[in-house]
Amino acid sequence: MPAAYIYDIATAVPDQSYSQEFILEFMKNLTDDERQKSFLEKIYRGSAIEKRHTVIEDYHREPEDYRFYPKSADLLPEPSTARRNDYYIEAIEPLVRKVLEKLFRSFEASRITHLVTVSCTGFSAPGIGLFIQKEFGLSLTLQQCHIGFMGCCAAFPALRQARDIVSGEPEANVLVLCAELCSLHFQQRNDLDIMVANALFADGVAAAIVGSAESFDLGNSPRNSILGLHRFQTNLIPDSKDDMAWRIGDCGFDMKLSAYVPRLIGSNIAGILQNIVAGFVGNARVFPEGSPDSSDPSASISHWAIHPGGRAILEKLSKVLELPAGPEKALRHSYEILRQFGNMSSATILFVLERFLRREYKETPGLLFAAGFGPGLTVESALMELY
The missing domain is CATH 3.40.47.10 (Thiolase/Chalcone synthase)
Incomplete structure (x- = not known):
């Protein structure tokens, strides 16, 4: 636990x-x-x-x-x-x-x-x-x-x-x-x-x-569910520091947001998922090394909470990870938050995670993979479990 x-x-x-x-x-x-x-x-x-x-x-x-x-x-x-x-x-x-x-x-x-x-x-x-x-x-x-x-x-x-x-x-x-x-x-x-x-x-x-x-x-919880926090992982994508960055300028913060960001994240996300799942010990939902399904870490994940930094990021990740339910369904909460609110920086992933706790969505228990992206280019990820 x-x-x-x-x-x-x-x-x-x-x-x-x-x-x-x-x-x-x-x-x-x-x-x-x-x-x-x-x-x-x-x-x-x-x-x-x-x-x-x-x-x-x-x-x-x-x-x-x-x-x-x-x-x-x-x-x-x-x-x-x-x-x-x-x-x-x-x-x-x-x-x-x-x-x-x-x-x-x-x-x-x-x-x-x-x-x-x-x-x-x-x-x-x-x-x-x-x-x-x-x-x-x-x-x-x-x-x-x-x-x-x-x-x-x-x-x-x-x-x-x-x-x-x-x-x-x-x-x-x-x-x-x-x-x-x-x-x-x-x-x-x-x-x-x-x-x-x-x-x-x-x-x-x-x-x-x-x-x-x-x-x-x-x-007495107002929610049907809670989220257990299992593992966190930080990955720096090499040679990408100029693709997402900002500095304090005279008229606000000067933003650098390269069009290559979705491609860079997409090229690395499968390995990141593999590592965080492989490092998780003691959960029966994760397939053991050497089993027929061990080469597909996404098979152990029931839920996906991806930071909706933009439409291109969600489309690229759903394609790379080959999410079986399809992008609109597997990433439905991420797409819906993007549609209704846009990108609210650090707060956005909590908007996505909140939907897994709300009664009206009636999500089934299971492992949840969450990921967000920041300057560096840095990918922060977490393995959680919905109870």
């Missing part, structure tokens, strides 16, 4: 959302370049995203009523990095409050002993950890740490740290919070990487409670 479990997950997004079609037309109105408009049509209509949520409400207002952008129709001059970060500090607290009010309906806030916060889209000190501690009356001895600037895969090291804490302290209850406002880093540039990023990223907050089996009264 695992030493640690995800007992519950809660998610929240800003009230304001825009359809992908609305955003496409808005972006096209910002340029007179017909080639650029054609490229925007291609990436937005092929994104598999229907709508995205954002803390920025200016897009449906008249310029004189803008709160985030300067009061000009062309949104120029672009907001400084300081302006964007100040807006993050202002906007993130209501979303954090919203998600934790949901989470603490099923688990007493006073029982939280550790807090791991995650974000790559805004920073402050003291940060959201102190806000959570004061807002929900957490202990003054609450142990905290923050994981910053690790991008879309950062929820994995956060969950790994939570698992390690609980393994050493079975009485511990760890709150993991991923809070990302990606839309604050929208930039007007003809750079293709920036244009693709503008078409994908959105805002969202997600939180999970991790503890030992003894910590949870499963009979």
Whole structure:
């Protein structure tokens, strides 16, 4: 049995959302370049995203009523990095409050002993950890740490740290919070990487409670299921550091997102899956070495939770892994989160995992493989089990 479990997950997004079609037309109105408009049509209509949520409400207002952008129709001059970060500090607290009010309906806030916060889209000190501690009356001895600037895969090291804490302290209850406002880093540039990023990223907050089996009264759980945390694995793809990266610029974070990312992940994912399954000992659902099925590690996996970084990533991985149920079914939760919310960086995988715990989906018990992708190019993966 695992030493640690995800007992519950809660998610929240800003009230304001825009359809992908609305955003496409808005972006096209910002340029007179017909080639650029054609490229925007291609990436937005092929994104598999229907709508995205954002803390920025200016897009449906008249310029004189803008709160985030300067009061000009062309949104120029672009907001400084300081302006964007100040807006993050202002906007993130209501979303954090919203998600934790949901989470603490099923688990007493006073029982939280550790807090791991995650974000790559805004920073402050003291940060959201102190806000959570004061807002929900957490202990003054609450142990905290923050994981910053690790991008879309950062929820994995956060969950790994939570698992390690609980393994050493079975009485511990760890709150993991991923809070990302990606839309604050929208930039007007003809750079293709920036244009693709503008078409994908959105805002969202997600939180999970991790503890030992003894910590949870499963009979009163709002979920049908919990997720056991078995193994975590980190893989750096060689010669790919320039394919996904970013730096702090004068007008937000400058993003590098190569078109080769899906291909690079696809070329490595089968070996990553093989290694994490081969290293898992003591579970009868994993075929032993030398058995007829040992060459196919996907045969032992019942569920798949892949970070929906974009449509091309999901399509490439479903093809490479030869998922027997087909991409729309095997990766249905990943596709649905992408469709409804876009890419919310580190929070996104928790949105996907939440669906495995919700009663309406009635997922059967079994092993679950999860993966996320970040700068480096780094692949973070986990082997979990749905109970």
